[in-house]
Amino acid sequence: QSALTQPASVSGSPRQSITISCSGSTSDIGAYKYVSWFHQLPGKAPRLIIFDVSDRPSGVSDRFSGSKSGNTASLTISGLLPEDEGLYYCCSYGGGRPLLFGGGTAVTVL
Amino acid sequence: EMQVLESGGGLIQPGGSLRLSCEGSGFVFSAFDMYWVRQAPGKGLETVSQISRNFDRQGTRVYYAESVKGRFIISRDDSNNTLFLQMTSLRVDDTAVYFCVKDLVPYSAMSTTPHVWGPGTAVTVSS
Numbered sequence: 601q602s603a604l605t606q607p608a609s610v611s612g613s614p615r616q617s618i619t620i621s622c623s624g625s626t627s628d629i630g631a632y633k634y635v636s637w638f639h640q641l642p643g644k645a646p647r648l649i650i651f652d653v654s655d656r657p658s659g660v661s662d663r664f665s666g667s668k669s670g671n672t673a674s675l676t677i678s679g680l681l682p683e684d685e686g687l688y689y690c691c692s693y694g695g696g697r698p699l700l701f702g703g704g705t706a707v708t709v710l
Numbered sequence: 711e712m713q714v715l716e717s718g719g720g721l722i723q724p725g726g727s728l729r730l731s732c733e734g735s736g737f738v739f740s741a742f743d744m745y746w747v748r749q750a751p752g753k754g755l756e757t758v759s760q761i762s763r764n765f766d767r768q769g770t771r772v773y774y775a776e777s778v779k780g781r782f783i784i785s786r787d788d789s790n791n792t793l794f795l796q797m798t799s800l801r802v803d804d805t806a807v808y809f810c811v812k813d814l815v816p817y818s819a820m821s822t823t824p825h826v827w828g829p830g831t832a833v834t835v836s837s
Contacts, residue, residue, distance in 0.1 A: 603752055616751065619764065630821075634820075634822035636822075636823050636824070638755075638824075644829075645809055645827035645828065645829055646755065646809075646824075647827070647828060647829055648814070648823070648824065648825050651814055651823045651825075652822075652823070657814075657825075689754065689755055691755075691823075691824065693820065693821075693822045696773070697761055697773060698757035698758075698759065698773045698774065698775055699745065699757045699760065699821065699822075699824065700757070701747075701754060701755040701756060702754070703754045703755040704755070
């Protein structure tokens with residue numbers, strides 16, 4: 601069982617927007633601004649797409665956006681494209697513990 | 711280009727030991743906190759261990775997942791830009807791809823954001 605809770609799957613049609621939630625607690629997501637999101641394709645290493653709740657590394661499309669409310673963080677993908685398929689993981693700083701990951705959400709473009 | 715590259719994985723019997731290495735390039739290795747993150751077959755990501763940069767007088771801070779405490783040891787050799795994970799008393803449920811990851815921010819006070827990931831090295835624990 602993962603420390604952070606994500607839905608197992610989310611799907612959407614091309615050009616639609618989808619949102620993936622990541623639920624934590626007052627000891628991690630609720631306490632810090634250090635939430636990050638990763639995209640993973642089959643057989644590949646994860647790639648950082650959002651850090652510090654809502655910032656994007658250079659080279660990441662602005663179709664990806666992040667937010668946080670209370671103990672829950674969210675990733676929104678706008679204008680869904682076929683290449684957005686894959687697994688998405690949230691991650692949070694949790695104080696004096698190893699970084700916490702969610703269980704992952706499989707995104708399908710219908 | 712910033713890169714990290716793992717080595718040392720393989721097939722090992724339960725109870726055995728293995729040492730993973732990770733060489734960093736394209737960045738000032740000593741300035742960054744580092745992580746070992748693993749992914750069991752068909753499963754999600756788990757931070758196995760993390761190590762801070764070397765704070766002059768205080769050394770490094772290390773953290774371990776509960777499942778590996780007392781069995782795994784993380785260390786770093788900044789003179790050779792290398793991160794290590796010494797794994798002992800290996801169990802079947804340690805079977806996974808192990809990723810070496812570099813943190814996002816140099817000279818940070820906290821380890822907060824895995825940034826550059828290696829391709830991973832597979833560890834299989836089986837008799």
